[in-house]
Amino acid sequence: MHDITVVDLSRLQFxxxxxxxxxxxxMTLGLTFMLAAMETVYVITGKEIYKRITQFWGKLLLINxxxxxxxxxxxxxxxxxxWSFYSSFVGDIxxxxxxxxxxxxxxxxxxxxxxMIFGWDRLSRGQHLAVTFLVALGSNLSALWILxxxxxxxxxxxxxxxxxxxxxxxxxxxxxIFSHDAQAKFVHTSIAGYVTGAVFVAxxxxxxxxxxxxxxxxxRSFRMAVLFGVLSTAGVITLGDALGFVGGQAQxxxxxxxxxLWKTEAAPMPFNLVAFPxxxxxxxxxxxxxxxxxxxxxxxxLTGTVPGIDVLEQRAATRIRDGIxxxxxxxxxxxxxxxxxxxxxxxxxxxxLGYGFLVKRYANDVTTAxxxxxxxxxxxxxxxxxxxxxxxxxxxxxxxxMLAFFVLALIYTMRNDIEKHRWFLWVAVWMIPxxxxxxxxxxxxAEVGRQPWTVFGVLPTWMSASTHSVSYMIFSLVxxxxxxxxxxxxxxxLMLRAIRQGPDDAHPDxxxxxxxxTDLPFSYREA
Amino acid sequence: METYAILxxxxxxxxxxxxxxxxxxxxxxxxxxxxxxxxxRSDVERRVALNIVGPHWEGNQVWFILGGGAVFAAFPLIYAxxxxxxxxxxxxxxxxxxxxxxxxEYRSKMPSPAWRNMWDWTLLVSGLLPMVIFGAxxxxxxxxxxxxxxxxxxxTYTGSFLGLFNPFAILCxxxxxxxxxxxxxxxxxxxxxxxxxxxxxxxxxxxxxxxxALFAVGGWWVQRMPGFVLDAAPGAGVPQxxxxxxxxxxxxxxxxxxxxxxxxxxxxxxxxxGMAASYLAANARxxxxxxxxxxLAWAGVIGTVGAALFxxxxxxxxxxxxxxxxxxxxxxxxxxxxxxxxxxxFVPLIVWYTSWAFYVMRGKVSAAHIAADDHAY
Numbered sequence: 001m002h003d004i005t006v007v008d009l010s011r012l013q014f015x016x017x018x019x020x021x022x023x024x025x026x027m028t029l030g031l032t033f034m035l036a037a038m039e040t041v042y043v044i045t046g047k048e049i050y051k052r053i054t055q056f057w058g059k060l061l062l063i064n065x066x067x068x069x070x071x072x073x074x075x076x077x078x079x080x081x082x083w084s085f086y087s088s089f090v091g092d093i094x095x096x097x098x099x100x101x102x103x104x105x106x107x108x109x110x111x112x113x114x115x116m117i118f119g120w121d122r123l124s125r126g127q128h129l130a131v132t133f134l135v136a137l138g139s140n141l142s143a144l145w146i147l148x149x150x151x152x153x154x155x156x157x158x159x160x161x162x163x164x165x166x167x168x169x170x171x172x173x174x175x176x177i178f179s180h181d182a183q184a185k186f187v188h189t190s191i192a193g194y195v196t197g198a199v200f201v202a203x204x205x206x207x208x209x210x211x212x213x214x215x216x217x218x219x220r221s222f223r224m225a226v227l228f229g230v231l232s233t234a235g236v237i238t239l240g241d242a243l244g245f246v247g248g249q250a251q252x253x254x255x256x257x258x259x260x261l262w263k264t265e266a267a268p269m270p271f272n273l274v275a276f277p278x279x280x281x282x283x284x285x286x287x288x289x290x291x292x293x294x295x296x297x298x299x300x301x302l303t304g305t306v307p308g309i310d311v312l313e314q315r316a317a318t319r320i321r322d323g324i325x326x327x328x329x330x331x332x333x334x335x336x337x338x339x340x341x342x343x344x345x346x347x348x349x350x351x352x353l354g355y356g357f358l359v360k361r362y363a364n365d366v367t368t369a370x371x372x373x374x375x376x377x378x379x380x381x382x383x384x385x386x387x388x389x390x391x392x393x394x395x396x397x398x399x400x401x402m403l404a405f406f407v408l409a410l411i412y413t414m415r416n417d418i419e420k421h422r423w424f425l426w427v428a429v430w431m432i433p434x435x436x437x438x439x440x441x442x443x444x445x446a447e448v449g450r451q452p453w454t455v456f457g458v459l460p461t462w463m464s465a466s467t468h469s470v471s472y473m474i475f476s477l478v479x480x481x482x483x484x485x486x487x488x489x490x491x492x493x494l495m496l497r498a499i500r501q502g503p504d505d506a507h508p509d510x511x512x513x514x515x516x517x518t519d520l521p522f523s524y525r526e527a
Numbered sequence: 528m529e530t531y532a533i534l535x536x537x538x539x540x541x542x543x544x545x546x547x548x549x550x551x552x553x554x555x556x557x558x559x560x561x562x563x564x565x566x567x568r569s570d571v572e573r574r575v576a577l578n579i580v581g582p583h584w585e586g587n588q589v590w591f592i593l594g595g596g597a598v599f600a601a602f603p604l605i606y607a608x609x610x611x612x613x614x615x616x617x618x619x620x621x622x623x624x625x626x627x628x629x630x631x632e633y634r635s636k637m638p639s640p641a642w643r644n645m646w647d648w649t650l651l652v653s654g655l656l657p658m659v660i661f662g663a664x665x666x667x668x669x670x671x672x673x674x675x676x677x678x679x680x681x682x683t684y685t686g687s688f689l690g691l692f693n694p695f696a697i698l699c700x701x702x703x704x705x706x707x708x709x710x711x712x713x714x715x716x717x718x719x720x721x722x723x724x725x726x727x728x729x730x731x732x733x734x735x736x737x738x739x740a741l742f743a744v745g746g747w748w749v750q751r752m753p754g755f756v757l758d759a760a761p762g763a764g765v766p767q768x769x770x771x772x773x774x775x776x777x778x779x780x781x782x783x784x785x786x787x788x789x790x791x792x793x794x795x796x797x798x799x800x801g802m803a804a805s806y807l808a809a810n811a812r813x814x815x816x817x818x819x820x821x822x823l824a825w826a827g828v829i830g831t832v833g834a835a836l837f838x839x840x841x842x843x844x845x846x847x848x849x850x851x852x853x854x855x856x857x858x859x860x861x862x863x864x865x866x867x868x869x870x871x872x873f874v875p876l877i878v879w880y881t882s883w884a885f886y887v888m889r890g891k892v893s894a895a896h897i898a899a900d901d902h903a904y
Contacts (some may be wrong), residue, residue, distance in 0.1 A: 002681075066632040069585065070625035076595050077621045080610025085681045087610075091603020092858045096866055099596035103873040107589045111877075111884050114582040122887050162859070164766045166680050167603075169859040334678040334770060466611040467683045476618050483622060487629065494636055 002462055004361075009473035010082040010465040013480065015447070017074050019440050020484055024068035026439045029143055029190050030197020031061045032109075032136035034228055035116075036129075038221075043129050053217050054132075055120070056503035057201065062117055063494050067487055069110070074480070081476075086454050086464035093159045093170045094149055097177075101145035109138025143190050151182035154446070155250040156455050161353060163333050163346055168458065180246045185446070188239040191232045192442065195402060196435040198229030202409065204499055206428035209419055214502045222428075226413050230406040237399050241297075247449075248298050248306060251456055253381060254449030256309050257388040259294060260284050264308035269294035274393075277385040282309065309382050316355065316381035320374050323356025325349045327366045354458040355381075361462045380460075383451040391444040398438035405431055532764030532854075534863040538601040539840075539853045541870065542594075543833050549594045550661075550703070550829060551710065551822045552587040556580045558711020558734075560627065560654025561704070564647055566715050566726040573647060574635055579718030582888045584631055591624060600866050604680075604769070604856035605840050609664075612674050612684035616660050616691060623653035654711075655704060662703025665832055666696035669749060669781060671844030680768060685845055695748055702741040706828065709734030709805060710821045716814035728809055731817060735806035735824075742798055742828060749835065754780025755842045755850060762854065763838070769855045774847040781835045791834045798827025 035054055042050030076098065079087045087094075112134045119128060152159070158175030159168050170176065202225035208218035248255040255261075260277040261269075262284065271293030275284035295304050307315075326349035332342035349356075356366055359377040363369035369377075405427065412418040418425070450456055454464040559580050567573030580587075599606040610617050626649055634646035670693065673686035708730055715727035753776040760772035785791045801824025808817035836842075841851040857863065 062632070066628045069588070070628045073592060073621060073624055076592060076599075077610065077617060079599065080595075080606045081614055081617050082611070084607035084611035085679070086607075087599065088604045088607035088680060088682070091599055091606060092862050095596070095600030095603055095606070095858070096862055099593070099600035099866060100869050102589060102593040102596040103869055103877070106592060107873075107877045108880075110585040110589045111881055114585055115884050115887060118582045119887055162766065164768075165859070166768050170862045170865070173861070173865050331678055334680075334768070337768075337771070463679075463681075466614075467681060468611070468614060472614055475615075479618060479622060483625070490629070490633060494633065 002465055002467060003470065004462065005470050006468055006473055007462050007465045009470065009477060010468075011461065013082060013473070013477050014078060016477075017071065017078065017480060017484075018447075019443060020488075021068070021071040021075055022439060022443050023436055024064050024071065025143070026189075026193035026196035026435065027064050027200060028061065028068050028139050029193025030195065030228075030232075031057060031064070031200070032132075032139045033194060034197050034201060034224065035061065036133045036136045037228070038224060039129050039132050041224075043125050049216055049220065052503050053221055056217060057221070058117060060204075060495065060498055062113070063491065063498060065113060067491050070487070071484070082466050082468075082473075083454070083464050084466040086459065088167060089459055089464070090152070090156075090159075090168045090455055093152055093156075093168055093176065096170065096173075097145045097149040097152075101142055101149075105138050105141035105145060107138075109135050109142060112138065140190055143193070144186050147186045147189055148177050148179070148182045150446075151179050151185055152176060153453075153455050154185075154247070154450060155179055155181040156458050161350060161458075163330060163343065163350075164337060166330070166334060168455070181243075181250060184239060184243040184246050188236060188243050189442075191235045191239060192435070192439055194232035195229060195236055196439060198225045198232060198406070199402065199431050199435045201225035202229060203429050203432035206425040207499070208502065210422065210425050210429070214504065217503045222409075222418065223413055226406060226409045229402070230410050233399065233403045233406050237403060240396075240399065244298065245300065251449065252307050253309075253312050253383060254388070254445075255298060255306060256312055257383045257385045257449055258392045258445065259298075260287070260385055260389045261294075261306070261308040262310065262385075264311045265305065267295050267305040268292040268302045269305055271297060272389070275389065277389050279385055309385075313378050313382060316358075316378035317374055319352045319355040320359050320369075320377050322349055323352035323354065324359065324366045324369060325356075326353040327356035327360060354453070354455075354460065357463055358452065358460050361460065380452045383449050388445060388449050391441040391448070395438050395441035395445060398434050398441070402431070402434060402438070529764035531766075531860040531863075534860060534867065535763065535853050535857045537867060538857060538863055539833075539837075542597060542601065543829060545590070545594045545597050547822075547826050547829050549590040550706070550825045552590045554658060554703070554707035554825070555710040555714050556584045556587050557627075557654035557658050558707040558709070559714055560630070560650035560711070561658070561708055562711050562715070562727075562730050563650055563654075565730065566712070566719075566723050570640070570643060572723055573643075575719055575723060576715055577631065577634065577650075579714060581631070583885065585628070588624070588628070597866075601858055601863060602840065602853075602856045603858060605851055608674055608682045608684075608851060608856075609672075609841055611682065612672055612686075613664055613667075613691070614684070615688040616664055620657050620660050623657045626653040654707075658704045658707040659700035662700035663691060663696040665703075666699030667691055667693075668832070668836060668839075668841065669752065669754075670695060671755065671842040671847070671850070673845040674841075674843050674849075675846040676769060676849055678770075680770075695745075695752070698741055698745055698748070702738055702745065702828070705734045705738035705741060706802075706821065706825055707734075709738060709802075709824075710818065713805070713809060713814050713818045713821055716809070716812075717818060724814075727814075728812065731809035731814075731821075732806050735802045735809065735821070738824070739799060739802040739806075742795075742802070746795060749781050750779055752781070753778050754783065754835075755839050755847060756780050756783065757838065757850075757852065760852070760854065765854065766859070767855050769849045769851055772848055772850070772852075772855070774842075774850050776847060784834055784837055794827055794830040794834050796827070798824050798831055801825070801827050 035058055038050055039054045042054055112131045115131045116135050119131060123131065157179050158172035159170050162169045201221050205218040205222035205225065208214045260272045260275045262282050270289040270291045272284060273288045273290050275287035277284045292302060295302055298306055325345055329342040329346035332339050333346060358380060359369045359374055360366050362373040362376055412421055412424060452461050453459060454461050559576055563573055563576055567576045630646045630650040630653065634643055674682050674684045676682050712727040712730035712734060716724050756775050756777055758773040758775055761767040801820050805817045805820035805824060808820055838852045838854060839850055840853060840856060843850045
């Protein structure tokens with residue numbers, strides 16, 4: 001049996017390490033593509049300034065990339081170390097996109113990033129540009145396969161439970177990779193990365209303009225970032241809406257929690273702009289509503305309605321009762337795989353197997369589950385409403401703020417008087433943390449909203465964890481917190497230092513040995 | 528044989544190849560980290576050593592990620608049981624792996640000697656420790672690992688962390704470290720000149736000689752230790768769980784496959800020949816040849832482990848009947864088939880562009896060039 005403290009500590013560790021990892025990923029996604037664009041300009045125009053621009057942002061990318069790789073390893077290990085039942089239960093499906101990500105994407109970006117940084121003097125312009133594009137392609141393909149894997153957790157299509165092997169198995173590979181959730185989420189997330197890269201480049205360039213340093217690099221970088229940013233922010237909002245639409249159908253509980261929708265209402269439904277949801281009282285305090293807006297947002301009509309938490313809990317209770325015979329039959333089958341009666345009973349109830357597992361948390365022998373236990377389990381079927389409600393709103397407000405920022409920046413850039421608006425340049429600098437926070441909030445909406453499941457409707461979170469002792473979990477958590485704190489301090493220090501030095505710096509040793517600072521060769525090997 | 532059984536065997540073989548790739552490519556970088564403080568006495572020398580692997584360590588590290596991903600996709604039950612069972616080992620391995628990139632990236636970003644010294648030690652520990660642990664984990668497969676399943680197939684590990692460091696496992700760990708030092712030293716020879724080349728040569732010969740001796744002792748040991756025998760099971764290519772087999776233990780049983788198929792003796796012979804010839808090649812200053820022979824030695828050693836354990840992958844000492852084999856822990860036929868397709872397309876591509884990357888960055892690293900380059904490690 002699982003110790004719930006261990007499950008909670010495993011969840012805490014996963015959330016902490018995933019959110020940390022996700023600080024570095026969006027910037028890699030965005031910066032690699034922006035570098036490819038900058039270098040394309042260099043190759044087309046042949047102006048050295050664009051080479052310097054590419055090399056400067058490339059250096060900042062590398063500082064970021066190293067931590068992205070390092071913390072990504074943690075994620076790949078963690079499924080096995082902390083979520084071993086999850087891994088064996090859905091590994092037949094979930095493992096494949098992870099492995100393909102390594103084969104198709106991660107190898108590509110990791111091999112070519114070395115050439116991108118070290119290969120300037122060894123490759124022709126065209127070859128180097130191709131290398132930079134391959135790094136960008138690699139990082140984006142990487143996001144694609146990881147999000148395909150994630151989408152299986154959100155909307156498990158293309159697979160079914162096999163009672164002979166006691167696990168979920170892949171049936172339809174195409175359904176898995178072309179799932180609507182995967183498509184919408186990939187575009188939404190990767191474009192969110194482009195926004196992050198654009199805000200970062202714009203912010204750092206604005207800071208140089210404020211300090212009147214590296215003006216040639218800063219002006220050009222700012223302009224490119226604004227163009228990149230305005231397009232991607234518009235894209236990220238559009239796709240976010242599409243994702244909400246797809247997600248609302250696949251996971252009504254996520255949508256209800258996001259909107260604080262305790263009671264099912266008749267169309268046209270009002271939208272809760274502000275509210276303070278209470279899980280205990282099953283109601284919102286101090287809510288401020290916009291009439292009609294929810295129907296418009298989630299169904300794109302005025303007549304549409306979606307089920308509230310009251311109805312969803314009822315549905316969960318019904319499915320739990322139907323899932324209990326499935327779990328009982330499965331237990332018989334595990335020791336007697338050829339039992340015909342058990343197989344028939346299992347097949348009759350298999351669509352609710354996951355809901356049967358939901359009540360196993362309270363009644364280890366599910367056939368003895370009482371009404372109180374079933375009621376408890378069906379209340380579990382609703383994710384925590386307040387964190388969902390607020391992370392969603394924080395994400396949306398930040399997205400809209402960035403859109404406004406980029407539109408204004410575009411206007412100033414087109415008028416060519418951006419440097420006259422010093423207040424706006426300061427806004428650009430202070431914008432830098434915003435996309436990072438928005439990305440983190442987006443992760444919370446997607447993954448907290450999936451609770452209480454690791455695989456929606458199929459496998460509850462409480463069953464998915466490994467059977468470790470609490471002391472093991474504390475040991476690993478303390479280790480990660482210590483390591484990751486050191487990492488972020490070093491990363492921030494190096495990043496800020498590289499930014500302060502700007503595009504004209506040299507290696508610290510070159511400074512010490514008084515090498516000329518202009519146009520250092522980038523190769524360190526003899527031809 | 529059925530398609531499913533063939534796919535299972537292919538994936539078992541591919542996993543072996545991945546393990547070899549990981550051992551050779553990551554082991555080489557880790558070896559350079561392990562011997563960094565010996566081959567490089569001054570800061571410039573250490574930077575030369577680091578920059579030899581500089582452009583490639585990132586790509587090489589992917590073998591590690593790919594290895595994890597392939598076990599997950601092709602043998603999910605092995606991934607789940609081994610990664611959670613070897614919990615502390617896996618964490619130490621992981622923490623070493625995530626410290627290494629930072630060591631490479633950040634060491635030379637600051638001129639302070641204390642800063643650089645700290646990272647040199649980090650690179651040493653994060654190079655040596657994972658190789659010893661990697662070897663020790665493999666060594667424990669021969670003894671069996673204490674785990675069992677409940678009816679839902681939730682696994683529980685009942686051993687302790689320190690229990691993993693039994694004498695045989697330590698022997699395997701040292702063997703892995705020796706081979707990694709051999710490969711790291713030969714890599715330094717490939718990329719450096721003069722006094723560093725000579726230090727690399729000394730360590731390469733030392734690694735090959737001690738490695739061969741440990742491999743021989745290991746063989747003698749396995750002959751006497753209890754091995755697992757699969758007495759009854761649903762068989763190859765039949766969907767099943769680990770709850771349906773009978774397993775017994777007999778002294779020397781791990782050599783059963785070799786007795787049944789004497790051709791298999793060529794595999795450990797390959798390991799010995801690889802180490803001996805690598806020693807001779809390093810001695811004769813043929814460092815590139817020594818590298819390939821060292822890789823051959825790794826193939827022989829890992830191949831020997833696979834040949835001895837087949838069809839077992841993760842034997843359980845506490846519930847031998849629930850031991851994991853190729854047949855009861857692989858993915859479904861559909862998944863194995865799709866994954867094979869992706870592998871067939873992408874592995875040749877990876878080999879092609881990795882070779883190209885090495886070709887572009889070929890040649891010797893010199894102190895003068897490091898001093899002149901602001902991207903050097």
